[in-house]
Amino acid sequence: MKIRLCYSSIRPVDAGDLIENLNDILSKARDFNAKYQIYGVLYYANNAFFQCLEGEEEILNDLMQRIMQDPRHHEINVFKAIEIKRIYFKKWSMKYVQKSSKIDLFFQQLNADGFHPSMLNEDVLPQFVNELLQEEQTKLRRKVGLHQRGINPYL
Template sequence: MQQLCYVSQSKSKKADLLSDLTNILSEARNFNTLNQINGVLYFSDGYFFQCLEGDAEKLKMLLEKLYKDPRHENIRLFEIKDIEVQKFSEWSMKYVSKRSDIQVLCQRMGFDEFKPYEFEQHHVDLFLNELVQQEQEAA
């Protein structure tokens, strides 16, 4: 089993953003459920940050699909990790919108705002832990 994370920029016009996000989530949840992929999508300030977990071949297939998606561009892939335990096993695709807790984390990591293209792998790991922690606190 593997985990992959990436960041990309939204190409959606402001007027179309909510509709595009709704469609992205619906498509992701359907595809991921069928392919036993789990993950989380964070969107803020025009940037997508997504973490996906599942079978390596199915993740590769999904990544190829993502590269062709016209709703975003400039995909930057972070380290693909072999994992034994999923962080997001409960979510076919959890959506997290802009939150002040994330802003605080970004500031602790040395960023004045959410700048995922400047993340290094240790930032990604901290960011994922924050997303998991927020969900556990909400439960």
């Protein structure tokens, strides 16, 4: 049975470099998801994650258990899984959407000052997932700077 499983979590203050964390999460998710035919979206803003996954129930339940052990996620809130007839995020093994004014507006309608996943409930979750479905995918940039320039010291 195919399901949609969504959760939100808080990123711990001491979780290390944000860009490295996001790159690692997206890289591992895309590899795993492609192998197991899982699709979905990851949204990050205001020190919080929201992820919506679509695929086979057994695989997603096992994956959720691993996510719950990941130290990059605290205060995990798993929403009720729903059965789906088709995959809505079929284009993406893991779509990434960065902080967006449209998402902020969505949460302002819920009387929140920007993205606060604690404001989500079963009633508004489908609308929020639809907003993420319509958002453009964001390409995460690699870190640049003195230590990330790719300079070969032997040339």
